[in-house]
Amino acid sequence: xxxxxxxxxxxxxxxxxxxxxxxxxxxxxxxxxxxxxxxxxxxxxxxxxxxxxxxxxxxxxxxxxxxxxxxxxxxxxxxxxxxxxxxxxxxxxxxxxxxxxxxxxxxxxxxxxxxxxxxxxxxxxxxxxxxxxxxxxxxxxxxxxxxxxxxxxxxxxxxxxxxxxxxxxxxxxxxxxxxxxxxxxxxxxxxxxxxxxxxxxxxxxxxxxxxxxxxxxxxxxxxxxxxxxxxxxxxxxxxxxxxxxxxxxxxxxxxxxxxxxxxxxxxxxxxxxxxxxxxxxxxxxxxxxxxxxxxxxxxxxxxxxxxxxxxxxxxxxxxxxxxxxxxxxxxxxxxxxxxxxxxxxxxxxxxxxxxxxxxxxxxxxxxxxxxxxxxxxxxxxxxxxxxxxxxxxxxxxxxxxxxxxxxxxxxxxxxxxxxxxxxxxxxxxxxxxxxxxxxxxxxxxxxxxxxxxxxxxxxxxxxxxxxxxxxxxxxxxxxxxxxxxxxxxxxxxxxxxxxxxxxxxxxxxxxxxxxxxxxxxxxxxxxxxxxxxxxxxxxxxxxxxxxxxxxxxxxxxxxxxxxxxxxxxxxxxxxxxxxxxxxxxxxxxxxxxxx
Numbered sequence: 001x002x003x004x005x006x007x008x009x010x011x012x013x014x015x016x017x018x019x020x021x022x023x024x025x026x027x028x029x030x031x032x033x034x035x036x037x038x039x040x041x042x043x044x045x046x047x048x049x050x051x052x053x054x055x056x057x058x059x060x061x062x063x064x065x066x067x068x069x070x071x072x073x074x075x076x077x078x079x080x081x082x083x084x085x086x087x088x089x090x091x092x093x094x095x096x097x098x099x100x101x102x103x104x105x106x107x108x109x110x111x112x113x114x115x116x117x118x119x120x121x122x123x124x125x126x127x128x129x130x131x132x133x134x135x136x137x138x139x140x141x142x143x144x145x146x147x148x149x150x151x152x153x154x155x156x157x158x159x160x161x162x163x164x165x166x167x168x169x170x171x172x173x174x175x176x177x178x179x180x181x182x183x184x185x186x187x188x189x190x191x192x193x194x195x196x197x198x199x200x201x202x203x204x205x206x207x208x209x210x211x212x213x214x215x216x217x218x219x220x221x222x223x224x225x226x227x228x229x230x231x232x233x234x235x236x237x238x239x240x241x242x243x244x245x246x247x248x249x250x251x252x253x254x255x256x257x258x259x260x261x262x263x264x265x266x267x268x269x270x271x272x273x274x275x276x277x278x279x280x281x282x283x284x285x286x287x288x289x290x291x292x293x294x295x296x297x298x299x300x301x302x303x304x305x306x307x308x309x310x311x312x313x314x315x316x317x318x319x320x321x322x323x324x325x326x327x328x329x330x331x332x333x334x335x336x337x338x339x340x341x342x343x344x345x346x347x348x349x350x351x352x353x354x355x356x357x358x359x360x361x362x363x364x365x366x367x368x369x370x371x372x373x374x375x376x377x378x379x380x381x382x383x384x385x386x387x388x389x390x391x392x393x394x395x396x397x398x399x400x401x402x403x404x405x406x407x408x409x410x411x412x413x414x415x416x417x418x419x420x421x422x423x424x425x426x427x428x429x430x431x432x433x434x435x436x437x438x439x440x441x442x443x444x445x446x447x448x449x450x451x452x453x454x455x456x457x458x459x460x461x462x463x464x465x466x467x468x469x470x471x472x473x474x475x476x477x478x479x480x481x482x483x484x485x486x487x488x489x490x491x492x493x494x495x496x497x498x499x500x501x502x503x504x505x506x507x508x509x510x511x512x513x514x515x516x517x518x519x520x521x522x523x524x525x526x527x528x529x530x531x532x533x534x535x536x537x538x539x540x541x542x543x544x545x546x547x548x549x550x551x552x553x554x555x556x557x558x559x560x561x562x563x564x565x566x567x568x569x570x571x572x573x574x575x576x577x578x579x580x581x582x583x584x585x586x587x588x589x590x591x592x593x594x595x
Contacts, residue, residue, distance in 0.1 A: 005050055006061035006078055009043045009088055010126045017118040020111040027111060033103045036114040040096035040121065047089035054080050058493045060131070068192070077192060079131040082490030083334065087258060088125045090338055091251050094345055095121045097468035098250075101349050102243035104460050109153060116153075120146035120247065124255050133181055133191045133216075133267070136259065140177065140223070144170050147252065150244045151236050161572070162239035168574050169232040172581060173222035180215030183208055194497070196267045210273045210592050216263065218585055223256035226319055227289040228584040230312045231570055231577040234296070237308035242352025245304055249311040250345035254337045257315060261322045261330060266497045273592045275325075279409075281591050282323030287417035289316025294424025296566055298537065301363040303351045303432055307344065310387060310425035314340050317418045321402040324409055327488075327495050328518050332401025334487050335480060339386070339394025342476035347383040347429065349469035350376045354436070356459045363432050368439025375466055377437030379473045384433055386476055388426020388534030389419060391527040397480020401518060403526060419530040426530075427537030434542050441542035488518055 016039040020032055053059070058081035066075025095117065106113055123143030130136050148170075152163030185191060187208045188199030200209050218229070225233035233253070237245050268274045293313030300306035318340070321333030353376050355361050358369055370377060386395050399418065406414040434440040544552060569580070 003059065003061055005046050006059065006080055006129075007063070008046050009092070009129070010122050012043055012046075013039055013118040013122045013125075017115040017122070020115045020118070024111045030103070032111040032114045033099060036099040036118060037096055039118065040092050040099060043121070043125070044089055044092035044096060047085050047092060050080055050085045051082055051089065054082055054085060055490075058082075068195070075192075076135050077131045078129045079193070080129060081493040083487070083494040084129050086487070086490065087128045087255070087334075087337075090341065091121060091124050091128070091255070094247065094250050094341060094472075097345065097472055098243050098246045101246070101352065101465050101468045102241075103464060105241065105243060106153070113150075113153065116146045116150050117243075117247070120150065120252075124251060127255060127259060131193045133184065133193065133196060133263075135191075136263075137174070137177055137181055140219075140259075141174060143252065143255075144174065144223075147244075147248070151240045153241060153244075154239075156239075159239040162235040165232045165572065165574055165577065166236040169229075169577055169581065170222060172578065173219040173229075176215045176222075176585070177219035180212040180219070183215070184212035187212070193263075193266050197269075197497070200268060201270060205272050207593075209268070209271055211589075213263075213268045213271070213274050213277075214585075214588050214592055217260055218588060220256045220260040220263075221285070221319075221584075222581065224253045224260070224315050224319070225289075225312050226285050226315060227292050227312070228580040230289065230293070231580060233312060234305050234308040234570065235572060237311070238302060238305045242304070242348055242355060245307075245351070246345045246348045249307065249348060250341040253311060253315050254318065254341055257318050257322060257333070258337065261333065262494065264322070265330070265495050277588065277592055278323050279325055280323075281588060282319055283406075283411060283414050286316045286319030286323060287414055289313060289319065290417045290421025291316075291424075292566065294421040294428075295562065296570065297425045297428045299563055299567075300428065303354065303361045303363055303436075304348065306363070306428055306432060307347050307351065310347075310429065311344060313421040313425045314344070314387070316421060317399065317402065320406065320414050320418060321398075324402070324405040324411070324414075326405045326408060327491065328401050328408075329405035330495055331484065331488050331491050331518065332398045332403075332405060334398075334491065335394055335401060335484050336398025338483065339396075339398055339476050339480070342472045343383050343386045343395060346379055346469045346473035346476070347387075349465065349472070350380045350383070353462065353465045353469070356465065357462065363435055366436045367442070368436075370437045371439070373462060373466075374437060376462075376469070377433055379466070379469050380433040380437070381430060382473050383476075384426050384429030384534070384538075385531065386426075386473075387422060387429055389422035389527045389530035391524075391531075392480070393477040394480050394483055395476065396527060397484045399527065400480075401484060404518075415526060419526055419533075423530045423533035423537065426534035427541075430534060430538035431541045434538060442545060484518065 016035060020035065058079050061078045062075045064075060120143055123139045123146060126139035127136060127143060130139060148163055148167045151166050152159050184196065187203060188196055190196055190199055203209055222229040237248060240248065264278055290313045293309045293316060297306050297309035297313060300309060318333045318336055321329040321336065351361055354366060354370060357373060358366060360366055386393060389399055390396055403415045403418060
């Protein structure tokens with residue numbers, strides 16, 4: 001019975017999307033939304049049923065019954081462990097909440113919106129569960145193509161421009177990934193993760209293997225919007241419909257990082273050059289993303305663009321977790337991924353509520369107008385506190401684990417970067433909540449540099465939009481310690497697949513796959529310092545009219561050069577973005593080659 005459940009999380013949404021399109025003009029009003037919600041909840045239920053069934057050992061499912069024989073792996077398989085089932089469950093629930101939030105959204109495009117969203121969910125879940133490198137690429141493309149179309153679904157000039165940037169940059173990433181797959185297949189002659197891991201172990205330190213890792217992981221870092229590959233994300237988020245932005249920041253970019261962690265842990269771990277790059281280069285890129293994303297977030301007045309740069313900062317924190325050598329960093333990344341997805345999804349829902357209710361999303365233009373919908377303001381303020389690093393809930397526990405792992409490895413500077421990035425993003429969100437919902441801060445702060453266009457979104461009942469938003473932000477307050485302990489128990493086969501028997505490629509896998517105990521938090525005051533800094537930054541911007549003019553002039557003199565450099569880099573020109581990508585590829589290749 002369990003084996004029959006394994007393909008359903010991808011088969012159900014794929015079939016539902018096809019059925020929605022076949023009968024596109026015959027559905028009664030509201031039926032496509034209801035179908036999408038039911039399918040998402042059904043997928044979540046299936047993943048929930050799989051969780052306890054893979055508690056003792058992961059399950060391998062070979063499509064068409066093509067199991068490995070005599071050491072040869074030709075078939076395509078899914079390997080379901082508790083970590084993969086948990087992430088798939090999270091994705092399905094997030095899509096269900098988004099479909100409820102988006103009920104009645106853009107009725108003029110019929111069922112295309114729901115079909116594309118279901119297709120993107122299929123791609124994400126398949127990406128998380130697959131155990132074959134080329135199959136991972138296929139799901140990567142399914143997810144990407146649906147995302148490209150959803151970004152441009154309004155067919156306006158700004159939407160098409162953002163979608164074009166998104167498409168070009170991520171398509172280049174797809175070509176890089178395909179090139180890396182070709183290299184590794186030429187060297188090892190296999191694509192299944194277990195067969196690849198065994199072939200790479202036999203090859204030892206090999207430049208072809210290292211080059212393949214470089215190309216594949218850069219493709220995933222592009223999708224995750226890690227510096228210097230992050231430029232497309234703010235352009236896409238700013239113009240994408242708010243329900244789509246919920247999924248982009250809540251799941252898509254994080255899922256790409258989950259894929260990078262999975263490939264490193266289950267395929268490339270043990271290669272000296274790869275280990276060096278993961279521990280040093282990834283930490284540096286994560287820290288840079290946390291700080292650059294935080295600074296750019298603080299300077300925005302377009303709420304969706306502000307939240308997009310916040311995403312860049314927080315995926316940088318997750319990348320720091322991946323780059324740390326201990327299992328605690330990876331466990332912390334997974335917990336942080338869940339918490340960040342819930343928080344950021346709720347924040348983008350608030351942005352969608354503002355668009356639908358007031359026809360705009362400019363922080364300065366909305367000053368004080370949103371008092372009547374104060375519950376949305378509470379949700380945004382709570383999201384800001386959690387993004388700032390408040391030591392509660394899933395994000396707080398995830399950050400604690402990552403920070404503890406970084407401190408244990410002697411990378412205190414990574415803890416500083418995490419704290420600074422969280423404080424900058426949290427301060428920006430708290431400032432926006434104070435200005436929009438309380439009418440504070442009549443004098444513009446640093447965000448006056450970034451003007452915005454007027455937007456609008458389909459008006460929908462407030463409580464229908466707010467209900468999933470409230471559920472998500474409250475879910476983010478779930479006991480982080482409880483979830484961390486569950487993830488720690490579940491992460492053994494993910495981090496050490498050889499201990500769980502996965503490398504044997506059996507149909508039913510056995511083994512404990514245990515990992516080291518989680519370390520205690522050696523710096524309990526760090527999150528409170530970050531939260532205090534975030535509150536200070538928000539108070540600074542919202543009380544500028546009371547501050548001495550000379551002090552404001554000095555702060556502007558210090559900010560202006562940094563703003564000039566970063567804003568010039570984020571110029572919206574595709575050629576410049578590609579140049580940054582090439583530079584990032586060159587740096588990673590050089591680090592791997594010199595190692």
